[in-house]
Each structure stands twice: as C-alpha cells, then as structure tokens.
Amino acid sequence: MEHKREKYERLIAFARTLPPLPTAVAHPCDHDSLSSVIEAANLHLIAPILVGPRVKIEAAAREANLDLGDLPIVDVPHSHAAAEMAVQLVHEGKAEALMKGSLHTDELMAAVVARATGLRTERRVSHCFVMDVPEHDDPLIITDAAVNISPTLDEKRDIVQNAIDLAYALRFPAARVAILSAMETVNSKVPSTLDAAALCKMADRQQITGGILDGPLALDNAISEEAARIKGIRSPVAGRANVLVVPDLEAGNLLAKSLSFLAGADAAGIVLGAKVPIILTSRADSVMTRLASCAVASLVALARREKLSSAIV
Secondary structure (H helix, E strand, O other), rough: OOOHHHHHHHHHHHHOOOOOOEEEEEEEOOHHHHHHHHHHHHHOOEEEEEOOOOOHHHHHHHHOOOOOOOOOOOOOHHHHHHHHHHHHHHOOOOOEEEEEEEOOHHHHHHHHHHOOOOOOOOOOOEEEEEEEEEOOOOOOOEEEEOOOOOOOOHHHHHOOOOOOHHHHHOOOOEEEEEEOOOOOOOOOHHHHHHHHHHHHHHHHHOOOOOEEEEEEOOHHHHHHHHHHHHHHHOOOOOOOOEEOOOHHHHHHHHHHHHHHHHOOOOEEEEEEEOOOEEEOOOOOOOOOHHHHHHHHHHHHHHHHHHHHHHHHH
C-alpha cells in the first residue's frame, strides 16, 4: 500500500505560502521533466524559465499533451548550452534556483562548478536527499549520495555544514547529525570512524556550527533508540538522528535506494553549497517527489534571502 507522504505534503503546503521561486530549468525536453515543471508552476512553487531547444521543448509538450501556457523559453541549441545559459540566468538575477531537466547530472554540475563562469562559493558543493520514510516520524536528510564520490575530511566538513543549514531551512527544531560508519567505536583500520571522530571535534571547536554531532555511529544506533540503548550509547543524537552523513557516495546511494525500493521511501534531491539551490530529479521520481524537491529549494532560497538581509542590517 502506498503511504500518504504527510511529510512532503506539509513541506509543499508551507512552500506554497511563499512567492514562486524563479527557477531556470535546464533542458526540459521530455515528458517527466516538463510535466513536473508545469505541475510545480501550477502550484506556485516555482516560476520556471525553460532553457533548451525551443523545437524540442514544444515537441515534447505536444507529444505528452502538456500545455506550456505562457512559460518563458530561452532558446539554445543543445543541452550543454542549456546548462551554461541556466547558470547565466542566475548571474543576471533572473533565477534564484536551477532545476535539472532531461540532461545528465554531470553536464549540469559542470556548468555550476566552472571556475570562471559557474556558481561556486567558498563552500564545497554537496547533495542531500530529504527522505520521507514510512513509519518514521521525521524526515531524514541523507548526504552525500550524488556529487562527492570519496570526500576528504575537509570536504566532509562542508558536506555536514550544508546539511545542517538545510535542516534549519526546512524548520527542523534541531539538526541531530549522525556520522555513519559500520560501527560505533573508533577503529584505526576503518577510516570513516576516524573522520567521524574528527568531525565531532571540529564541531566542538566551532569549525562546524549549528548542529549536534555524534559519531561514529552505525545506522541502527543512529535511528533506533532501542538499538542505542542496547549498545549503551548515550547522546542527544543516538537513536534520534535526523541528518545521516555517509562515508562516501556509494554508501549514500545504497542507503537512499534501499530506503526507496525496500521501505517505500521517497527521496527529494537538492544540491547545496552553490550560490543558489539546485533541484536534482531522477527519472524514477514520482510527481510528489519532484514537487517536494521544488519545495525544498524554495525554503533554501528563503533562508538564503533571510541570511543576506540580516547581514546587510
């Protein structure tokens, strides 16, 4: 039986109270990408600018019987140019978010991280899934399952900080961050346990701020209070984590897809650490997941605007 996705529904309902997010959509040239963009626009989650070959976009809309209405189209010859133009629209102040259409993630991200023309900040770019897991009370943030393949300790510091910032953008009361490994003790033969211990000390020294960190933790004692009790682990995070930081991309991808395909979870994807949020969708995503990804981007953009306004004051 399909679960009701109450967590995503609450997220979307809140995002609908905000102004539609101006979003450059790179190469929306198939049914899935176009239909989700139109649905998100109809719900006033985003104000999309379609960037791609006009002929292909309009042909895809006709084939899928979709009404583009008066959505603006920026005509470019191919997907590579669409990624570059979408980034340019951010520089011009016309877009406050990017959204992946029917091009490969690597192609979009290459334009984002280009040194001369991209959207880099001092922070490492990283990916988060915001997961709606049936029978689990709160949403779970899982990072990084899509961008950083084998991150260094310094890169993990940025990955953790990006996830903490996302937790507060999503109005989590607290960011309880579990640094995952295969065990809950530090073992010199298992590098992820050493990284976990170092990250927790970084938080103690204010190199990571805003979150409550614990690690290494195995998955069971990160999310199950009973498992944490049996192991004798006492911390504000153990058994109650809402942010799960994985050792590498393979672990994150396996965890997220296991939850999706074995536990019926949904996974809204967002890339953080660039100048604007980047909505990453998958061909396997449901409409609800795609809308939730747009809602997450809207809240991240709101938090960014609030931070900029407070800095000016």
